[in-house]
Amino acid sequence: AFEKQTNMALHNAGYPLVRGAAKVPESKLDGFVAANPELSLDAAAVRGGEKTMVPAEKLIADKLLTKDEVGAATEMAVYTIAGGGTYAMVADPAAVNWTTIIAVLTVLVIYVTMVYGPIAALLVELFPTRIRYTGMSLPYHIGNGWFGGLLPATAFAMSAAQGDIYYGLWYPIVFAGITLVIGMLFLPETKDRDIHAMD
Structure with missing residues (x-):
């Protein structure tokens, strides 16, 4: 019912x-x-x-x-x-703005590529060879898998609990802020670092 x-x-x-x-x-x-x-x-x-x-x-x-x-x-x-x-x-195909949807998805894909390239280089340069795989895999999967993977469910639950469809946006906003602060304060600059010197 x-x-x-x-x-x-x-x-x-x-x-x-x-x-x-x-x-x-x-x-x-x-x-x-x-x-x-x-x-x-x-x-x-x-x-x-x-x-x-x-x-x-x-x-x-x-x-x-x-x-x-x-x-x-x-x-x-x-x-x-x-x-x-x-x-x-059942979506009405005639009501779908295909040009705008494809344009927005293209922009989002570009944003993802802008992030993933530097992330790969940074993580490689942060850790010596002996622990590099673990050092890269652990933060990547915690960030993407747990915090990113639970975003839809958590944002939906927050919105449902508050009765506001926009309230769930606080989840990515807060974690983006935490990431900014931790990145600025604790992550070292790895430019021109010799990854072989860390072996």
Whole structure:
């Protein structure tokens, strides 16, 4: 019920949610009509429309009914109700601004390459050969894997807790600030450092 109410609210707010068709067995039709008043269904009208006789084994296999619900019946009428099924996110290709999306993604890729090149050189120059692999791998995977990998979940949880979709932005802002302070105060300058001299 909560998922249905959420999807209906998102759909009414303009999100591209499309509700598919529902397959409802005869024994559950009255309950389905009562549980979906927004569809304004008339059970008698539905019963007077098209129906498909489905064998009991298929009803169970398709999870339309349980074995106990089927009982001794060998088959049962199933009604297809348009717009009564589950919601699915369906983007409208005509509404997508492809040029802007590709341009933004290109800029983001350029930003990533601007970061990854210096990071590789810096990490190599920070550690002697004996511990270089560990020295490079540990901070890289803590930063990218843990702090970066948990960003979507943490930002979403923060936004949901505060009821503000922008509140989750504090997560990357705070960690970017911490990174700036630590980098300025504690990381040494490695320009022109001879990596072989550290062996």
